[in-house]
Amino acid sequence: MIAGPKILPRAARKSGSAPGGAYPLLDACAARKSSGVPHSSSGGSGRGGCGGAAPATRGTSPLPATADRSEEEEEPCGAAAAMMAALKRVEAPGDFATGGSLPLVLPSLELALPGGGGGESGCGGVVGLPLSAPAAEALRTACELAPFGRREETLRDPAVRHTWQLDPKALRLRNPAWQGVVDQVVAKCRTALGLGSSGVEAQLYKLLLYEPGSHFIAHRDTEKAEGMFATLVLHLPSAYEGGQLVVSHAGRTKTFDYAADSAYALHFSAFYADCRHEVKPVTRGHRLVLIYNLVHKGQGPAPAPADHVTAIEAVRRVVAGWQAEEAPPRKLVFMLEHRYTRDGxxxxxAALKNSDRAVGDALAALAEEGLLDVHLALVERTDTGYDESYDGDREASVSSFVALDGRQAPELGSHRLCEETELCQGSDYFEQQTPDGEDFEEATGNEGATFTRWYHRTALVVWPRCKHFSMRCRGDLKQAVAGLQKAVEQGSEPRAVLARWARAVATSLPRINGTALLASALSAVAALGDAKPAALCLAVLAKQAQSRSALHPVNPLEAEHAPAVVELCRVYKWAPQCGAALSAVVGRLCAGTPPDLAVAAALLKGLRAASVGATAAQPTERSSGGGGGAGHPAAAVFAAALAGATTALAGAARQDGPGQGAERRREQQEVAAGLLQVLALVEERGDAEALHAFFTTAFARHFITAAAGAGGAPGAAA
Ligand SMILES: O=C(O)CCC(=O)C(=O)O
Ligand SMILES: [Fe+2]
Structure with missing residues (x-):
């Protein structure tokens, strides 16, 4: 388990007596506010516990604990807090359209005779449901062709709208239970469309009859009654095919297709009137619907579809600021309000409820735009500690990613969650939650009592789309490398995408510690044949070689990686930087304790072969005729790498080690052996200048003196 910040027992946390109180991010913000530093330029300063090597504990900030929620909300800082503020702008929790099936109740539809005056006596007969073909025919003769509006005009054009309509005055709905059905639908719409407690009335507007060929092209409904904000369609039992109702709004589309059980079921669909919608042509049978206007009654503004425009714009600004931060959080995690199972x-x-859905919709719009990657994921947190000392560790992770369309995304693997900088709800989110389970172990013998608490929640997890591959590399590096290898082989992605993928793999090289995986990574990048990621790989290897940090004590290169490294140089077109990189890598290999001469030699031999081979194949103007193809750019890389090896070996041989025992002598011998190998390669190249330069170094003199004095170290190594 990676130790995170210390946690307090729940009792202490509840009373608000956590040491340091505020979470570091807010303290850092307070400092930025008072010093006038714009908050987009920092935010990395308070990332306690997430840096990897040395997690900070709570309360380590030198600043006073002044976090004040209201102040924080007014002026958020740090990407997570800013994202939370943006997502709070997500308006109504409702959808723009909804629909579903209803228990089968029939309206008992009757036609009033023309000129019947609407009284009981004027009824022209019951319309039997499901509608039979002769009944449909009779009904059609009572109807008129439905018009449509264009600006101030009311027009009839079957190319635009071909539907038969009947005014409510010409029909009766005799079943007294029918109003109950309508009320039930209004209640469903209240939740689904997010109508809250607004006064809403459903007013019958028209009966529509569609026959084969009938349709209505995409349009928006005008306000047909005062306060009308939505249209409700009740689909009566009548067999038909086609006739789908397609509604779209703010880049999303919903299709209501009830044809399959249209002969014997009752369905509804409802949508905000200003959403674009169309009825696709009916291809068979008759589609019979009752159209209601949903009208707003009472005070306040009429309900409107949640387009989330303000929220989306706010999130867009957050993403820009997020990337401008000095050490931006890798991901942002928005905890959902409802509980969802993996299966759910x-x-x-579509599985999200109420406000969760609204936030998901707003983020989905930015995913569709290509700005963000948005996934649902499982967030797990485990707290462990000793009950007596109230001391503990906590660990939180994000895994089991699911795409917005429901596809499982195992390639995203599992990520550590940095609660301080990545949780939109703030680092104290879990402190307000009830654990899903707790385990206490009684004290036994010398062991004190211990506890484990765990939490399982669902979240929306986002990161900028441009970080897609680096997040894959973080989540499951092995899969990311294998995926790149396969995609390069099959050419299954555009080259620009593969290049981004390869760059992410190159950047991840320092985290690889398996020989086989490193070999796959290097050869996958080389196989792409793109100079930029190849250059990045070499630069990363060089940086690693130069780094003396305790995190990378050994260079992971082994002799079997040599061909891929040489291939990377070739892909990078033997640029001078290859020489610098290889000089650093080979130099480090030679300077290690003990020196990794086998790897260095394999690399040098590979480079020599490349320079000789390439020169023989395509002699260049610069070819001077010297051995080893000195004129080919590969020769320059070889020479630079050789120089790196020579320097490193010279340094290693000169160093006076602690003690002069057998161990030290053996090391010296190994160095001398390596040195001789390198000199042999220099000589083979016929590089007189290099040889001369080498033998005039102080080291060479030291080496020769030492050899004479020790009576045969070089001889022993030879
Ligand atoms: O028939 C339908 O489902 C919708 C009809 C419609 O769009 C309208 O009457 O404006
Ligand atoms: Fe309409």
Whole structure:
């Protein structure tokens, strides 16, 4: 377990007596506010516990604990807090359209005779449901062709709208239970469309009859009654095919297709009137619907579809600021309000409820735009500690990613969650939650009592789309490398995408500690044949070689990686930087304790072969005729790498080690052996200048003197 910040027992946390109180991010913000530093330029200063090597504990900030929630909300800082503020702008929790099936109740539809005056006596007969073909024919003769509006005009054009309509005055709905059905639908709409407690009335507007060929092209409904904000369609039992109702709004589309059980079921669909919608042509049978206007009654503004425009714009600004931060959080995690099972998320975004759905919709719009990657994921946190000392560790992770369309995304692997900088709800989110389970172990013998608490929640997890591959590398590096290898082989992605993928793999090289995985990574990048990621790989290897940090004590290169490294140089077109990189890598290999001469030699031999081979194949103008193809750019890389090896070996041989025992002598011998190998390669190249330069170094003199004095170290190594 990676130790995170210390946690307090729940009792202490509840009373608000956590040491240091505020979470570091807010303290850092307070400092930025008072010093006038714009908050987009920092935010990395308070990332306690997430840096990897040395997690900070709570309360380590030198600043006073002054976090004040209201102040924080007014002026958020740090990407997580800013994202939270932006997502709070997500308006109504409702959707723009909804629909579903209803228990089968029939309206008992009757036609009034023309000129019947609407009284009981004027009824022209019951319309039997499901509608039979002769009944449909009779009904059609009572109807008129439905018009449509264009600006101030009312027009009839079957190319635009071909539907038969009947005014409510010409029909009766005799079943007294019918109003109950309508009320039930209004209640469903209240939740689904997010109508809250607004006064809403459903007013019958028209009966519509569609026959084969009938349709209505995409349009928006005008306000047909005062306060009308939505249209409700009740689909009566009548067999038909086609006739789908397609509604779209703010980049999303919903299709209501009830044809399958249209002969014997009652369905509804409802949508905000200003959403674009169309009825696709009916291809068979008759589609019979009752159209109601949903009208707003009472005070306040009429309900409106949640387009989330303000929230989306706010999130867009957050993303820009987030990337401008000095040490931006890798991901942002928005904890969902409702509980969802893994199985329950099979439909992705569609599975989310109420305000969770609204936030998901707003983020989905930015995912569609290509700005963000948005996934649903499982957030797990485990607290462990000793009950007596109230001391503990906590660990939180994000895994089991699901795409918004419900597709499982195992390639994203599992990520550590940095609660201080990545949780939109703030680092104290879990402190307000009830654990899903707790385990206490009684004290036994010398062991004190211990506890474990765990939490399982669902979240929306976002990161900028441009970080897609680096997040894959963080989540499951092995899969990311294997995926790149396969995609390069099959050419299954555009080259620009593969290049981004390869760059992410190159940047991840320092985290690889398996020989086989490193070999796959290097050869996958080389196989792409793109100079930029190849250059990045060499630069990363060089940086690693130069780094003396305790984190990378050994260079992971082994002799079997040599061909891929040489291939990377070739892909990078033997640029001078290859020489610098290889000089650093080979130099480090030679300077290690003990020196890794086998790897260095394999690299040098590979480079020599490349320079000789390439020169023989395509002699260049600069070819001077010297051995080893000195004129080919590969020769320059070889020479630079050789120089790196010579310097490193010279340094290693000169160093006076602690003690002069057998161990030290053996090391010296190994160095001398390596040195001789390198000199042999220099000589083979016929590089007189290099040889001369080498033998005039102080080291060479030291080496020769030492050899004479020790009576045969070089001889022993030879
Ligand atoms: O028939 C439908 O489902 C919708 C009809 C419609 O769009 C309208 O009457 O404006
Ligand atoms: Fe309409």
């Amino acid at each position: 998320l099979r439909t992705g975004l």
